[in-house]
Amino acid sequence: MIASDLDGTLLRNDGTLSPRTLRALRAAEEAGTEIVIVTARPPRFVDRLAEATGLAGTAVCSNGALVYDIATRTVVSSRILPVTTAHRVATALAAVVPGVGFALETGNQVVYEPAYRLRMSEDAGAELPVPTLADLWLTEAPVTKLLAWSDRLDADTLMAAARPGAGDEVQLTHSGGRGLLEISAPGVTKAGTLAVLCAARGIDATEVIAFGDMPNDLTALAWAGRGYAMANAHPAVLAAVPTHTGTNEEDGVADVIERLFAAQVRPRRPTAGRGSW
Incomplete structure:
Protein backbone atom coordinates (compact mmCIF):
# COMPACT_ATOMS: atom_id res chain seq x y z
CA MET A 1 0.00 0.00 0.00
CA ARG A 79 -15.48 8.24 14.11
CA ILE A 80 -17.67 11.14 15.16
CA LEU A 81 -16.85 13.88 17.67
CA PRO A 82 -19.81 14.43 20.05
CA VAL A 83 -21.00 18.04 19.95
CA THR A 84 -21.09 18.09 23.75
CA THR A 85 -17.38 17.22 23.82
CA ALA A 86 -16.60 19.85 21.18
CA HIS A 87 -18.48 22.41 23.28
CA ARG A 88 -16.51 21.58 26.44
CA VAL A 89 -13.15 21.74 24.69
CA ALA A 90 -14.05 24.99 22.91
CA THR A 91 -15.06 26.58 26.22
CA ALA A 92 -11.74 25.57 27.81
CA LEU A 93 -9.75 26.84 24.82
CA ALA A 94 -11.61 30.16 24.66
CA ALA A 95 -10.68 30.76 28.31
CA VAL A 96 -6.96 30.72 27.48
CA VAL A 97 -7.02 32.15 23.93
CA PRO A 98 -9.25 35.23 23.82
CA GLY A 99 -10.81 35.87 20.43
CA VAL A 100 -10.48 32.32 19.14
CA GLY A 101 -13.19 31.34 16.68
CA PHE A 102 -14.81 27.94 16.16
CA ALA A 103 -16.33 25.90 13.36
CA LEU A 104 -17.63 22.35 12.99
CA GLU A 105 -16.66 20.23 10.00
CA THR A 106 -19.30 17.68 9.02
CA GLY A 107 -17.74 16.32 5.83
CA ASN A 108 -20.39 18.08 3.76
CA GLN A 109 -20.26 21.54 5.35
CA VAL A 110 -18.30 23.87 7.59
CA VAL A 111 -20.65 25.36 10.16
CA TYR A 112 -19.06 28.46 11.70
CA GLU A 113 -19.79 31.19 14.23
CA PRO A 114 -18.96 34.92 13.78
CA ALA A 115 -15.48 34.83 15.40
CA TYR A 116 -14.33 32.14 12.95
CA ARG A 117 -13.26 34.41 10.10
CA LEU A 118 -11.07 31.97 8.19
CA ARG A 119 -12.33 31.52 4.64
CA MET A 120 -10.97 29.00 2.17
CA SER A 121 -11.80 29.25 -1.51
CA GLU A 122 -12.19 25.49 -1.78
CA ASP A 123 -14.99 25.61 0.80
CA ALA A 124 -17.07 28.04 -1.24
CA GLY A 125 -20.60 26.74 -1.33
CA ALA A 126 -20.05 24.49 1.69
CA GLU A 127 -19.90 27.16 4.41
CA LEU A 128 -22.87 27.62 6.74
CA PRO A 129 -22.76 30.57 9.15
CA VAL A 130 -24.71 30.61 12.42
CA PRO A 131 -25.65 33.83 14.26
CA THR A 132 -23.87 33.14 17.56
CA LEU A 133 -21.41 30.75 19.17
CA ALA A 134 -24.28 29.22 21.14
CA ASP A 135 -26.01 28.33 17.88
CA LEU A 136 -22.97 26.33 16.79
CA TRP A 137 -23.65 23.71 19.45
CA LEU A 138 -27.17 23.16 18.12
CA THR A 139 -25.76 21.53 14.98
CA GLU A 140 -27.50 18.21 14.31
CA ALA A 141 -25.18 16.87 11.59
CA PRO A 142 -22.49 14.37 12.68
CA VAL A 143 -19.27 16.26 13.41
CA THR A 144 -15.91 15.00 12.16
CA LYS A 145 -13.77 17.86 13.49
CA LEU A 146 -13.92 20.92 15.69
CA LEU A 147 -11.89 23.69 14.08
CA ALA A 148 -10.36 26.43 16.22
CA TRP A 149 -8.86 29.49 14.55
CA SER A 150 -6.87 32.43 15.85
CA ASP A 151 -5.64 35.43 13.87
CA ARG A 152 -2.92 36.02 16.47
CA LEU A 153 -1.34 32.62 17.09
CA ASP A 154 0.26 30.12 14.76
CA ALA A 155 -1.03 26.54 14.75
CA ASP A 156 1.80 25.16 16.94
CA THR A 157 1.21 27.79 19.64
CA LEU A 158 -2.54 27.27 19.49
CA MET A 159 -2.12 23.52 19.92
CA ALA A 160 0.14 24.00 22.94
CA ALA A 161 -2.44 26.31 24.48
CA ALA A 162 -5.25 23.80 23.88
CA ARG A 163 -3.56 20.75 25.38
CA PRO A 164 -4.07 21.48 29.11
CA GLY A 165 -7.82 22.04 28.77
CA ALA A 166 -8.44 19.26 26.26
CA GLY A 167 -7.17 16.41 28.42
CA ASP A 168 -7.87 12.99 26.94
CA GLU A 169 -11.27 13.95 25.56
CA VAL A 170 -10.03 14.72 22.05
CA GLN A 171 -7.21 14.29 19.55
CA LEU A 172 -5.37 17.51 18.71
CA THR A 173 -3.37 18.16 15.56
CA HIS A 174 -2.89 20.60 12.71
CA SER A 175 -2.02 20.50 9.03
CA GLY A 176 -0.16 23.77 8.67
CA GLY A 177 -3.04 26.21 8.23
CA ARG A 178 -2.19 29.54 9.84
CA GLY A 179 -3.67 29.59 13.33
CA LEU A 180 -5.89 26.59 12.58
CA LEU A 181 -6.20 23.73 15.05
CA GLU A 182 -8.03 20.49 14.16
CA ILE A 183 -9.76 18.61 16.98
CA SER A 184 -11.13 15.09 16.55
CA ALA A 185 -12.61 12.35 18.70
CA PRO A 186 -10.07 10.67 21.02
CA GLY A 187 -7.82 8.18 19.28
CA VAL A 188 -8.63 9.41 15.77
Whole structure:
Protein backbone atom coordinates (compact mmCIF):
# COMPACT_ATOMS: atom_id res chain seq x y z
CA MET A 1 0.00 0.00 0.00
CA ILE A 2 1.04 3.57 -0.70
CA ALA A 3 -0.62 6.01 1.72
CA SER A 4 -0.19 9.65 0.82
CA ASP A 5 -1.26 12.98 2.18
CA LEU A 6 -2.56 15.50 -0.37
CA ASP A 7 -1.73 19.16 0.31
CA GLY A 8 1.98 19.86 0.40
CA THR A 9 2.70 16.22 -0.45
CA LEU A 10 0.98 14.65 -3.45
CA LEU A 11 -0.44 17.90 -4.84
CA ARG A 12 1.43 20.91 -6.15
CA ASN A 13 1.01 24.25 -4.44
CA ASP A 14 -1.76 25.13 -6.89
CA GLY A 15 -3.73 22.06 -5.81
CA THR A 16 -3.11 20.05 -8.98
CA LEU A 17 -1.66 16.59 -9.48
CA SER A 18 1.27 16.65 -11.91
CA PRO A 19 1.28 14.32 -14.93
CA ARG A 20 4.48 12.73 -13.64
CA THR A 21 2.97 11.93 -10.23
CA LEU A 22 -0.24 10.64 -11.78
CA ARG A 23 1.77 8.36 -14.08
CA ALA A 24 3.80 7.03 -11.15
CA LEU A 25 0.70 6.29 -9.09
CA ARG A 26 -0.91 4.42 -11.96
CA ALA A 27 2.24 2.37 -12.46
CA ALA A 28 2.31 1.40 -8.79
CA GLU A 29 -1.37 0.44 -8.90
CA GLU A 30 -0.86 -1.66 -12.02
CA ALA A 31 1.96 -3.45 -10.18
CA GLY A 32 -0.52 -4.52 -7.48
CA THR A 33 -0.10 -1.72 -4.94
CA GLU A 34 -3.19 -0.10 -3.45
CA ILE A 35 -3.17 3.70 -3.37
CA VAL A 36 -4.89 5.27 -0.37
CA ILE A 37 -5.30 9.01 0.11
CA VAL A 38 -4.84 9.99 3.76
CA THR A 39 -5.81 13.61 4.31
CA ALA A 40 -7.23 16.19 6.68
CA ARG A 41 -9.54 17.18 3.84
CA PRO A 42 -13.24 16.28 3.82
CA PRO A 43 -14.80 13.98 1.21
CA ARG A 44 -16.13 16.90 -0.84
CA PHE A 45 -12.55 17.95 -1.63
CA VAL A 46 -11.62 14.41 -2.64
CA ASP A 47 -14.65 14.33 -4.95
CA ARG A 48 -13.39 17.38 -6.82
CA LEU A 49 -9.93 15.89 -7.14
CA ALA A 50 -11.42 12.63 -8.42
CA GLU A 51 -13.35 14.49 -11.10
CA ALA A 52 -10.15 16.17 -12.29
CA THR A 53 -7.84 13.13 -12.22
CA GLY A 54 -9.91 9.95 -12.40
CA LEU A 55 -8.95 9.12 -8.82
CA ALA A 56 -10.67 6.03 -7.42
CA GLY A 57 -10.22 3.69 -4.49
CA THR A 58 -10.20 4.58 -0.80
CA ALA A 59 -9.56 7.85 1.01
CA VAL A 60 -8.99 8.34 4.72
CA CYS A 61 -10.49 11.80 5.31
CA SER A 62 -10.65 14.29 8.18
CA ASN A 63 -7.40 13.01 9.73
CA GLY A 64 -8.79 9.49 10.09
CA ALA A 65 -12.34 10.24 11.18
CA LEU A 66 -13.81 9.00 7.88
CA VAL A 67 -13.09 6.15 5.49
CA TYR A 68 -14.47 7.10 2.10
CA ASP A 69 -15.09 5.07 -1.06
CA ILE A 70 -14.25 7.52 -3.81
CA ALA A 71 -15.92 5.76 -6.73
CA THR A 72 -19.30 5.42 -5.02
CA ARG A 73 -18.96 8.59 -2.92
CA THR A 74 -19.87 6.65 0.17
CA VAL A 75 -18.63 7.00 3.76
CA VAL A 76 -17.66 3.45 4.72
CA SER A 77 -16.96 4.14 8.39
CA SER A 78 -16.74 7.13 10.70
CA ARG A 79 -15.48 8.24 14.11
CA ILE A 80 -17.67 11.14 15.16
CA LEU A 81 -16.85 13.88 17.67
CA PRO A 82 -19.81 14.43 20.05
CA VAL A 83 -21.00 18.04 19.95
CA THR A 84 -21.09 18.09 23.75
CA THR A 85 -17.38 17.22 23.82
CA ALA A 86 -16.60 19.85 21.18
CA HIS A 87 -18.48 22.41 23.28
CA ARG A 88 -16.51 21.58 26.44
CA VAL A 89 -13.15 21.74 24.69
CA ALA A 90 -14.05 24.99 22.91
CA THR A 91 -15.06 26.58 26.22
CA ALA A 92 -11.74 25.57 27.81
CA LEU A 93 -9.75 26.84 24.82
CA ALA A 94 -11.61 30.16 24.66
CA ALA A 95 -10.68 30.76 28.31
CA VAL A 96 -6.96 30.72 27.48
CA VAL A 97 -7.02 32.15 23.93
CA PRO A 98 -9.25 35.23 23.82
CA GLY A 99 -10.81 35.87 20.43
CA VAL A 100 -10.48 32.32 19.14
CA GLY A 101 -13.19 31.34 16.68
CA PHE A 102 -14.81 27.94 16.16
CA ALA A 103 -16.33 25.90 13.36
CA LEU A 104 -17.63 22.35 12.99
CA GLU A 105 -16.66 20.23 10.00
CA THR A 106 -19.30 17.68 9.02
CA GLY A 107 -17.74 16.32 5.83
CA ASN A 108 -20.39 18.08 3.76
CA GLN A 109 -20.26 21.54 5.35
CA VAL A 110 -18.30 23.87 7.59
CA VAL A 111 -20.65 25.36 10.16
CA TYR A 112 -19.06 28.46 11.70
CA GLU A 113 -19.79 31.19 14.23
CA PRO A 114 -18.96 34.92 13.78
CA ALA A 115 -15.48 34.83 15.40
CA TYR A 116 -14.33 32.14 12.95
CA ARG A 117 -13.26 34.41 10.10
CA LEU A 118 -11.07 31.97 8.19
CA ARG A 119 -12.33 31.52 4.64
CA MET A 120 -10.97 29.00 2.17
CA SER A 121 -11.80 29.25 -1.51
CA GLU A 122 -12.19 25.49 -1.78
CA ASP A 123 -14.99 25.61 0.80
CA ALA A 124 -17.07 28.04 -1.24
CA GLY A 125 -20.60 26.74 -1.33
CA ALA A 126 -20.05 24.49 1.69
CA GLU A 127 -19.90 27.16 4.41
CA LEU A 128 -22.87 27.62 6.74
CA PRO A 129 -22.76 30.57 9.15
CA VAL A 130 -24.71 30.61 12.42
CA PRO A 131 -25.65 33.83 14.26
CA THR A 132 -23.87 33.14 17.56
CA LEU A 133 -21.41 30.75 19.17
CA ALA A 134 -24.28 29.22 21.14
CA ASP A 135 -26.01 28.33 17.88
CA LEU A 136 -22.97 26.33 16.79
CA TRP A 137 -23.65 23.71 19.45
CA LEU A 138 -27.17 23.16 18.12
CA THR A 139 -25.76 21.53 14.98
CA GLU A 140 -27.50 18.21 14.31
CA ALA A 141 -25.18 16.87 11.59
CA PRO A 142 -22.49 14.37 12.68
CA VAL A 143 -19.27 16.26 13.41
CA THR A 144 -15.91 15.00 12.16
CA LYS A 145 -13.77 17.86 13.49
CA LEU A 146 -13.92 20.92 15.69
CA LEU A 147 -11.89 23.69 14.08
CA ALA A 148 -10.36 26.43 16.22
CA TRP A 149 -8.86 29.49 14.55
CA SER A 150 -6.87 32.43 15.85
CA ASP A 151 -5.64 35.43 13.87
CA ARG A 152 -2.92 36.02 16.47
CA LEU A 153 -1.34 32.62 17.09
CA ASP A 154 0.26 30.12 14.76
CA ALA A 155 -1.03 26.54 14.75
CA ASP A 156 1.80 25.16 16.94
CA THR A 157 1.21 27.79 19.64
CA LEU A 158 -2.54 27.27 19.49
CA MET A 159 -2.12 23.52 19.92
CA ALA A 160 0.14 24.00 22.94
CA ALA A 161 -2.44 26.31 24.48
CA ALA A 162 -5.25 23.80 23.88
CA ARG A 163 -3.56 20.75 25.38
CA PRO A 164 -4.07 21.48 29.11
CA GLY A 165 -7.82 22.04 28.77
CA ALA A 166 -8.44 19.26 26.26
CA GLY A 167 -7.17 16.41 28.42
CA ASP A 168 -7.87 12.99 26.94
CA GLU A 169 -11.27 13.95 25.56
CA VAL A 170 -10.03 14.72 22.05
CA GLN A 171 -7.21 14.29 19.55
CA LEU A 172 -5.37 17.51 18.71
CA THR A 173 -3.37 18.16 15.56
CA HIS A 174 -2.89 20.60 12.71
CA SER A 175 -2.02 20.50 9.03
CA GLY A 176 -0.16 23.77 8.67
CA GLY A 177 -3.04 26.21 8.23
CA ARG A 178 -2.19 29.54 9.84
CA GLY A 179 -3.67 29.59 13.33
CA LEU A 180 -5.89 26.59 12.58
CA LEU A 181 -6.20 23.73 15.05
CA GLU A 182 -8.03 20.49 14.16
CA ILE A 183 -9.76 18.61 16.98
CA SER A 184 -11.13 15.09 16.55
CA ALA A 185 -12.61 12.35 18.70
CA PRO A 186 -10.07 10.67 21.02
CA GLY A 187 -7.82 8.18 19.28
CA VAL A 188 -8.63 9.41 15.77
CA THR A 189 -5.37 9.49 13.80
CA LYS A 190 -4.28 8.76 10.28
CA ALA A 191 -2.23 5.81 11.51
CA GLY A 192 -5.06 4.29 13.52
CA THR A 193 -7.43 4.26 10.57
CA LEU A 194 -4.72 3.01 8.20
CA ALA A 195 -4.00 0.14 10.60
CA VAL A 196 -7.66 -0.93 10.53
CA LEU A 197 -7.74 -0.75 6.72
CA CYS A 198 -4.57 -2.78 6.39
CA ALA A 199 -5.70 -5.41 8.87
CA ALA A 200 -8.87 -5.94 6.82
CA ARG A 201 -6.78 -6.35 3.69
CA GLY A 202 -4.11 -8.58 5.19
CA ILE A 203 -1.43 -5.92 4.67
CA ASP A 204 1.28 -5.59 7.30
CA ALA A 205 2.59 -2.18 8.35
CA THR A 206 5.96 -3.15 6.88
CA GLU A 207 4.28 -3.29 3.46
CA VAL A 208 3.08 0.32 3.66
CA ILE A 209 4.87 3.34 2.20
CA ALA A 210 3.62 6.67 3.55
CA PHE A 211 4.23 10.27 2.51
CA GLY A 212 3.44 13.46 4.43
CA ASP A 213 4.52 16.96 5.36
CA MET A 214 2.64 18.15 8.46
CA PRO A 215 2.22 17.18 12.13
CA ASN A 216 -1.08 15.43 11.37
CA ASP A 217 0.94 13.04 9.18
CA LEU A 218 3.40 12.03 11.90
CA THR A 219 1.43 9.04 13.19
CA ALA A 220 1.16 7.54 9.70
CA LEU A 221 4.81 8.21 8.86
CA ALA A 222 5.94 6.53 12.08
CA TRP A 223 3.58 3.55 11.70
CA ALA A 224 4.33 2.70 8.08
CA GLY A 225 7.21 0.42 7.14
CA ARG A 226 8.64 3.29 5.11
CA GLY A 227 7.70 6.84 5.95
CA TYR A 228 8.90 9.73 3.79
CA ALA A 229 8.85 13.37 4.87
CA MET A 230 8.66 15.88 2.06
CA ALA A 231 11.56 18.34 1.81
CA ASN A 232 9.02 21.14 2.32
CA ALA A 233 7.66 19.52 5.51
CA HIS A 234 7.06 21.16 8.88
CA PRO A 235 10.31 21.30 10.94
CA ALA A 236 8.88 18.86 13.49
CA VAL A 237 8.19 16.33 10.72
CA LEU A 238 11.64 16.69 9.19
CA ALA A 239 13.18 16.17 12.61
CA ALA A 240 11.06 13.13 13.49
CA VAL A 241 11.18 11.28 10.18
CA PRO A 242 14.67 10.19 9.09
CA THR A 243 13.85 9.51 5.43
CA HIS A 244 13.12 12.49 3.20
CA THR A 245 12.19 13.02 -0.44
CA GLY A 246 11.89 16.07 -2.67
CA THR A 247 9.31 18.80 -2.29
CA ASN A 248 5.76 18.54 -3.58
CA GLU A 249 6.70 20.97 -6.35
CA GLU A 250 9.58 18.65 -7.33
CA ASP A 251 7.33 15.55 -7.49
CA GLY A 252 8.97 14.06 -4.42
CA VAL A 253 6.36 11.30 -4.16
CA ALA A 254 6.81 10.33 -7.79
CA ASP A 255 10.57 10.23 -7.37
CA VAL A 256 10.29 7.52 -4.70
CA ILE A 257 7.66 5.53 -6.60
CA GLU A 258 9.68 5.63 -9.81
CA ARG A 259 12.67 4.14 -8.03
CA LEU A 260 10.58 1.43 -6.35
CA PHE A 261 8.63 0.51 -9.49
CA ALA A 262 11.25 1.30 -12.13
CA ALA A 263 10.15 -1.49 -14.46
CA GLN A 264 6.53 -0.35 -14.47
CA VAL A 265 6.97 3.41 -14.80
CA ARG A 266 6.84 4.36 -18.48
CA PRO A 267 5.68 7.65 -19.98
CA ARG A 268 2.27 7.02 -21.51
CA ARG A 269 -1.03 8.70 -22.15
CA PRO A 270 -3.22 8.94 -19.00
CA THR A 271 -6.11 6.46 -18.82
CA ALA A 272 -9.54 8.06 -18.95
CA GLY A 273 -12.39 7.28 -16.59
CA ARG A 274 -12.97 6.91 -12.87
CA GLY A 275 -12.08 3.25 -12.56
CA SER A 276 -8.33 3.78 -12.15
CA TRP A 277 -5.70 6.43 -11.78
